[in-house]
Amino acid sequence: MKELERAYSGFVTAADKLFLSKNVQHHTLKGVAIEYEEVANRITMDLDIADPSRQEVVRRIRDAVWDTGATNSNISEITAREMGLQPVDTGILTTATGTKEVPIYMVDILISKEVEVRNLRVFGSPMKNRDVEFIIGMDIISKGKLVIDSTKGRTSVYFTMQET
Numbered sequence: 001m002k003e004l005e006r007a008y009s010g011f012v013t014a015a016d017k018l019f020l021s022k023n024v025q026h027h028t029l030k031g032v033a034i035e036y037e038e039v040a041n042r043i044t045m046d047l048d049i050a051d052p053s054r055q056e057v058v059r060r061i062r063d064a065v066w067d068t069g070a071t072n073s074n075i076s077e078i079t080a081r082e083m084g085l086q087p088v089d090t091g092i093l094t095t096a097t098g099t100k101e102v103p104i105y106m107v108d109i110l111i112s113k114e115v116e117v118r119n120l121r122v123f124g125s126p127m128k129n130r131d132v133e134f135i136i137g138m139d140i141i142s143k144g145k146l147v148i149d150s151t152k153g154r155t156s157v158y159f160t161m162q163e164t
Helices: 014-019 077-083
Strands: 005-008 023-028 031-036 044-051 056-066 074-076 089-095 098-110 116-125 134-136 144-149 155-161
Touching: 023 044, 031 044, 044 134, 056 077, 074 077, 077 098, 077 116, 089 116
Parallel strands: 005 089, 056 134, 074 116
Antiparallel strands: 023 031, 031 155, 044 056, 044 098, 074 134, 089 098, 098 116, 144 155
């Protein structure tokens, strides 16, 4: 029997909406800058997801969550179905609520016009009763430099990709 790939992910609950801060997102030459006017309790950004097999942007994700505790990026199973994504594999996803066998999808992530992560394996996640469609995990974060600065009563986030 084939050993299934594993991912570990933390989830945010709908109650986090109470703490969601508005941000302004700026695209830089090799990344993105996200500015909050207060200290943010959750770091989010907008991004595009494309289906590599169709080579077109399929969905704009609002408020994708940066999660350094997630080994892999996760997409809501509902969002994956709505996009028409087809599973390429299955894996084991471990969250705070338990462990479950889930589909794995192949996607392209477009952080900006210049910053893309191609052919990324993302875990389908139930995310029921959640206000999140996509979790940006360490599989993306480890490809670049993530800086979070919450000094002076505000939060600034910078993500740039490494040279390849």
